[in-house]
Amino acid sequence: MNVAHVTSQRPLCDLYFSPRRVVVVGASNDPRKLSGRVIDFLNRSAFTGEVIPINPNRGTVQALRAYPSVGAYPHGNIDLAVLAVPAADVPGALQECAAADIPAAIVFASGFAETERGTQLQEKVAALCHRTGIRVLGPNCLGVIGAKTGAALTFSSVLDTGLELHDGPIAVVAQSGAMATYLYSLLLDHGLGVGYLANTGNEVDVTAAELLSSLLERSDVSSGVMYLEALNAPRALQQLSQTSQRTTKPVIVLKSGRTEAGAAAAKVHTGSAGVSGTETAGRLHDLGFVQVSTLSEAVDATQVFAAGRTPDGNRLTAVSMSGGAGVLMTDDAHDAGLRVDELPSEWRAPITAEIPSYGSSRNPIDMTAEFIKDPTILSRVLHVVTDHPDTDMIAVLLGNAERDSTAIVDTIVTSYAATSKPMVVVWTGGSGAPRKALRRAGVPTFSDGAHAARALGHLFAFSRTRERVAVG
Numbered sequence: 001m002n003v004a005h006v007t008s009q010r011p012l013c014d015l016y017f018s019p020r021r022v023v024v025v026g027a028s029n030d031p032r033k034l035s036g037r038v039i040d041f042l043n044r045s046a047f048t049g050e051v052i053p054i055n056p057n058r059g060t061v062q063a064l065r066a067y068p069s070v071g072a073y074p075h076g077n078i079d080l081a082v083l084a085v086p087a088a089d090v091p092g093a094l095q096e097c098a099a100a101d102i103p104a105a106i107v108f109a110s111g112f113a114e115t116e117r118g119t120q121l122q123e124k125v126a127a128l129c130h131r132t133g134i135r136v137l138g139p140n141c142l143g144v145i146g147a148k149t150g151a152a153l154t155f156s157s158v159l160d161t162g163l164e165l166h167d168g169p170i171a172v173v174a175q176s177g178a179m180a181t182y183l184y185s186l187l188l189d190h191g192l193g194v195g196y197l198a199n200t201g202n203e204v205d206v207t208a209a210e211l212l213s214s215l216l217e218r219s220d221v222s223s224g225v226m227y228l229e230a231l232n233a234p235r236a237l238q239q240l241s242q243t244s245q246r247t248t249k250p251v252i253v254l255k256s257g258r259t260e261a262g263a264a265a266a267k268v269h270t271g272s273a274g275v276s277g278t279e280t281a282g283r284l285h286d287l288g289f290v291q292v293s294t295l296s297e298a299v300d301a302t303q304v305f306a307a308g309r310t311p312d313g314n315r316l317t318a319v320s321m322s323g324g325a326g327v328l329m330t331d332d333a334h335d336a337g338l339r340v341d342e343l344p345s346e347w348r349a350p351i352t353a354e355i356p357s358y359g360s361s362r363n364p365i366d367m368t369a370e371f372i373k374d375p376t377i378l379s380r381v382l383h384v385v386t387d388h389p390d391t392d393m394i395a396v397l398l399g400n401a402e403r404d405s406t407a408i409v410d411t412i413v414t415s416y417a418a419t420s421k422p423m424v425v426v427w428t429g430g431s432g433a434p435r436k437a438l439r440r441a442g443v444p445t446f447s448d449g450a451h452a453a454r455a456l457g458h459l460f461a462f463s464r465t466r467e468r469v470a471v472g
């Protein structure tokens with residue numbers, strides 16, 4: 001079949017996250033099957049678009065009118081096809097979509113280049129993309145979630161807990177489906193809204209870098225998080241880096257397969273070729289991305305970037321209820337490229353006036369356990385600290401302290417709102433309720449000081465990178 005080249009005027013991210021009309025090819029009537037879950041989710045997610053199931057064996061699928069083939073649907077104007085058919089049926093189905101002038105598709109099926117037998121099949125799909133112009137996300141992927149439009153175009157179990165999608169300015173794009181969903185649920189757990197989530201799988205055509213680049217152009221996206229197994233599209237990464245620099249939006253990259261053994265594991269997961277750890281780190285650094293090496297580091301960094309504050313320098317003032325936590329934070333901050341300098345004496349005097357005589361106003365500031373008796377010390381100390389020009393960022397270090405936690409949370413939220421400087425809270429132990437309350441109020445909050453210091457270190461380093469770009 002000869003097909004005219006498919007084109008669309010709409011940006012790539014609009015086709016995937018705000019499609020106006022979607023066909024689901026291989027849509028099952030059974031909501032428990034992977035190919036039935038997507039229809040079930042869309043039926044329940046307040047999706048703003050229209051859904052058309054394609055199934056040769058049924059007239060209706062989960063109460064929606066179904067058509068036997070894409071070509072049998074008479075009205076056209078389809079933005080996106082979700083292919084839920086097994087791998088062997090994918091080329092035929094894609095060809096049919098391209099013939100129907102559908103500009104983009106998502107391919108769920110596994111059984112492509114991640115297996116030896118599927119390599120040729122993936123090459124066939126690549127050739128088909130090239131020939132027809134249809135854009136393909138996947139194969140071997142679990143699709144996308146667009147919170148604004150209720151586009152639950154996935155079979156992922158991450159939506160089993162509910163279809164209330166939490167919109168927000170963060171875009172997550174991952175080469176692994178599971179990692180996409182882990183990032184999604186961890187970010188939500190930290191009170192952060194994820195407006196856009198995508199899994200690119202084997203990347204026969206659309207890459208994580210290309211899709212995220214398109215998302216960063218949106219005004220409702222302020223930062224991007226990527227999970228990568230391979231840097232298999234250097235040009236797309238370059239383009240993403242340019243978009244990130246032009247828009248001054250941070251892109252946090254979690255790259256796995258850094259070790260030889262890890263790279264071998266990536267090959268059988270998404271069919272990607274790994275690169276050495278040093279080579280990868282160097283490349284990502286040169287491109288100006290925020291590099292992290294664990295899931296929690298990715299979430300921590302996203303938390304501080306989501307607050308949208310930029311430090312003028314790397315001088316951290318730590319206000320602690322524990323001498324030990326202050327000392328540990330000093331080490332952690334140093335490791336993260338920050339300074340915890342002794343405060344000048346004229347500045348120490350107003351702090352000394354607020355804390356017990358056996359406390360310290362040196363920095364880290366030690367309010368001592370007296371804080372438990374009188375938590376108002378914190379608001380008075382923060383008042384001095386947040387105003388002072390020698391402070392570029394602030395860390396409040398608390399632990400347990402549940403009795404007056406509501407008042408303490410209120411104090412911190414007020415102080416946070418009164419300053420434009422980056423400020424984080426480390427609240428170790430306890431029930432976790434104060435951490436949740438602070439995060440809900442938009443205050444980046446951690447349970448481990450080392451994580452907070454590392455995240456602030458990323459924030460400072462990124463601000464320097466951006467300054468260099470602006471000057472150069």
Ligand SMILES: CC(=O)SCCNC(=O)CCNC(=O)[C@H](O)C(C)(C)COP(=O)(O)OP(=O)(O)OC[C@H]1O[C@@H](n2cnc3c(N)ncnc32)[C@H](O)[C@@H]1OP(=O)(O)O
Pocket residue numbers: 025026027028029030033034035036054055056057058083084085086087089108109110111140141142175176177178199201269270
């Ligand atoms: C990188 C990562 O970790 S992300 C995850 C990657 N992806 C995966 O893990 C997916 C793995 N699973 C697969 O690849 C599977 O083949 C899937 C999900 C694509 C499809 O599997 P199933 O849901 O079992 O499909 P199944 O063969 O039952 O067919 C589904 C429906 O399509 C219908 N159908 C069959 N042939 C066709 C056709 N040619 N066109 C349209 N519909 C068809 C069937 O009648 C069936 O409907 P019914 O259940 O109402 O009778």
